Amino acid sequence: MLNLAPYPTVLKPYGRAFVELARVREEILCLSGDLTRQTEIDLFQEEFPERFIHAGMAEANMISMAGALARRGFMPFVHTFGVFATRRPLDQIVNCVAYPNLPVRIVGFMPGVSSPGGPSHQAIDDVALMRALPNMTVVDVADATEIRQAVVAIADVPGPVYLRLKRGEIPIIFDHHHEFSLRHAHVVHDGQDVVIFANGMMLSSALAAAQTLEDVGVSVAVVNVPVIKPLDRQTIIETAARARAVVTAENHSIIGGLGSAVADVLAEEGLGRRLRRVGLADTFAEGAQSATWLFKKYGLATQDVVDAGWQVLGRDGVAPRAPVLHTPPGEYAPV
């Protein structure tokens, strides 16, 4: 079952789920790169101070240490913003974590342009960087329900995982019947004209865009793809084969992320479906006052997903308009 936008929200679903997991998995260590409250691990620090490690503002050292700790039977969860978790210590991730295939969990917050902090803080390439590494599992979840389940699921992955998480108020899109899977993409909604593959913060946009298109008679499938690697090729092939065209939507550069991953599959299978990728169009963003403004400026709004679906089907005329939702405080709606 799905909630409808605007969605109720919760605070710190990751931090809470992580503490619960740590109660039963004593090998878990928590490393912080000087962003403890911001990455919701103040909860862990309070509960398990002896398993909490301040690595300070030294991400290279933090990642390399995490690799060594994992070699000795610990399961380190490393926390910082996505940019500092991937770009800065990339070589350390390669040599100390990914090549040795160690169970280090790299948790990067503030995906894409969810941060109005400018290029230094906007992780627009983290998925591409992590996806390029052999052995790495890459996860970008959409809501609090998925976060709670993903935290538990990744603990059993034998190799390294990159978990990409939104900060702050997290929407609840799925109810408790939802089952997050590391192996299967999730067909949220089936349809025959266009299929939208989305994940992370863009799933709610995809769902809203699908409703807008359905209202004017376009049949839309929405597939949630929280695990970009290893990719569930089969679901992508099956749903794309049933549709006439494909849209991808990600809060990330269109190069190297979900859009590229789907394009690989379509081309390799010879499916010949036209594809539009919604995401940052090979550009950096800038600092601003609000993420909402950036989502609109860089083509990540619900309307942009609607337009992509409309255009990729070759429809004439103006695409339908996505409704502007009134969002009360404490609730969440896609831009």
Next chain:
Amino acid sequence: MESSQVRELERAADLLRLRAVRMVAPHGFGYLGQVLSSAEVMAVVFAEGFRPGVDELVVSPGHYIIVAYAAGPELGLVDEASLATYGQDGSALEAIGTESSPVADITGGSLGQGLSSAVGLALAAQLRGESDRRIFALLSDGELEEGQVWEAAMFAAHRGLANLIVLLDANDSQVDGPVSSITTLEPLAAKWESFGWAAYDVDGHDVRALSHALGEALTQDRPAIVIARTSTAHGLSCLPEGADGHFIKISGDLIDAALAELEARRA
């Protein structure tokens, strides 16, 4: 130290050199200079510090793995016959050490990362209450140019990782030439001391001095570093003047001369 002990350690160092010449010879070039400079340091560590199965060894500059391979037969970690495959296609003895390499514990090679790995191993031992386990990390002076080394140095001192001992081969050699001509690292000992480490600055070819420094380093209540001042040409007088210490070329008559010199000294 008895003179017979000194003699044994010097012979052990020359055995490392001898095996390194044999490993590099089929290639005609290789990381021989690194063994010439670190032979005494590693001979002393393997004789008096490192306990296989208890302690852990990190070779941060992965190309120094050749010195660990050379010591492998005595440690019971490398079959002596396999040394002949060093660096060959399909060999388990990769020229730049990885975690699949015998003797050492991590993937080295991307310089500046090994100390952090050693810190992680030392922290793991501390968290597990394994107070007897010691972590030895071989570093080279050139890689101190990497900022990550100093991140790790600060963290290690902050956490009081007394089970961590760095062996620094200060051979003043990096790819582009003498380290001192490229970046000023001095004052080395004062730098490490100011970071909260115990530092011992010694002649890295003097086994007595090394043995004493290592003994001190092992009994500190904080991380310790033995700064071994060395030369990439030490112990092989037949090498031509001005040979590139980072990547020594050795072939034909020079191989025979090197083997003869080392075998004579060990006799």
